[in-house]
Amino acid sequence: MSNEIKAHVRVSNQRPTFWRAVSAIVRKDLASERRSRELFSAMAMFALLVILIFNFALEMDAGTRASVTSGVLWVTFSFAGTLGLNRSMAVEKDRGCLDGLLLAPVDRSVIYFGKAIGNLLFMFVVEAFVLPIYTIFYNINVFHPGLILVIILGSIGYVALGTMLAAMVVQARTRDILLPIILFPVMLPLIIAAVKASSAFLQGLDMEFIWPSLNILISFDLIFIGLSYMLFDFVVEE
Template sequence: MSVKSTSVKPITARAPSFLQAVGAVVRKDLASEFRSRELLSAMFLFALLVILIFNFALELNARERGEITAGVLWVTFVFAGQLGLNRSMAIEKDRNCLDGLLLAPVDRSAIYFGKMLANLLFMLIVEAIVLPIYSILYNVNLFHPGLILVIILGSLGYVTIGTLLATMAVYARTRDILLPILLFPVVVPLLIAAVRASSAFLQNLSMEFVWPSLNLLIVFNLIFIAVSYMTFDFIVEE
């Protein structure tokens, strides 16, 4: 047996701090994901398939690449991300883990932020694999620090609202088909800003063309985080 009796800590009265609680949820998600790897591999394969389909659907050729790369990338991320969000909450619901999490004596928003950060990490991991593959397949250089910043900001906003809505969707009868329908109309503004900013960076436009979209992206992130923080308690309330 690998579990030693000495490793079991005595139950202390002190409740964990907010950050400790968030960290614990993130660690739990990462640990379970790195054992099964079902979420990451599904997201990654799905992303590859989307890029493959785009190649034929749009006849991606050398001239057109520059302008539509940003769009193709974001559609890929959004679809792959949606798959991950759905699964990450469905796991909690199916095995009644969510109830267990909610019983923990921590602030409910710590659970939300933990799930959200774990989803963000999964999405960033997939993006970090997809970007070089896209660069190789289409012979474009995507390693632009600005683009990476936009991808991080865009993914943050996407999982912020995505985690909130996925938590609602898992309670519904039609949960698998419900999440994209709930999520996509709400994240449209974020996507528009993200695609604009990415495309401006990819075309090496001067910063005056980038700032409006980048500012919007930052503002959307703040609004989405604030509204999710305020409403999450109502979703998991029993």
């Protein structure tokens, strides 16, 4: 019997604390992903294809590469991200898991944070897969500590808002097409700031040029985590 299942049994015996309940949801997502691997393989495959298409669409010679790297990376992350967000919420809805989660004697925001942290981990895994591949394909070293920081901050904001919207979209009739449409207009400032900060780090600009973008990323993250925490109750209310 694996550790996760023991953990579930333990949690159900007593009223769980907030973070223990959150980590139970995260572990549940990780365990199901470890067995099926459908989310990672879809996201990684998709990310790979996007990078390949960009290569031919942009005629990526050495000069172009330097200037478009951060853009290509962020487009790849955000497209692959929508795939993951949609799927992670759809499985909850389809198999009736969401109702089960809602019946659990925990705060509704636990579900939000559990799903968001799970999504964030999947994002990180995909990004950790894409970065070395990008480095190999284009011979540009993207392992810059600043860039990693931007990717972490950007991914946090992306899943904070994306999990919220995905939870809404799965309850709609047109859910297969809706997520990118309602996600990208609201996500635009995050993507702009992330692209600008990444390319500034890659070009080795001074921190005084990078701070404004980083500030936007940090405040976007904080504000949308807070808003989602306040509003998520209304998303799953029945």
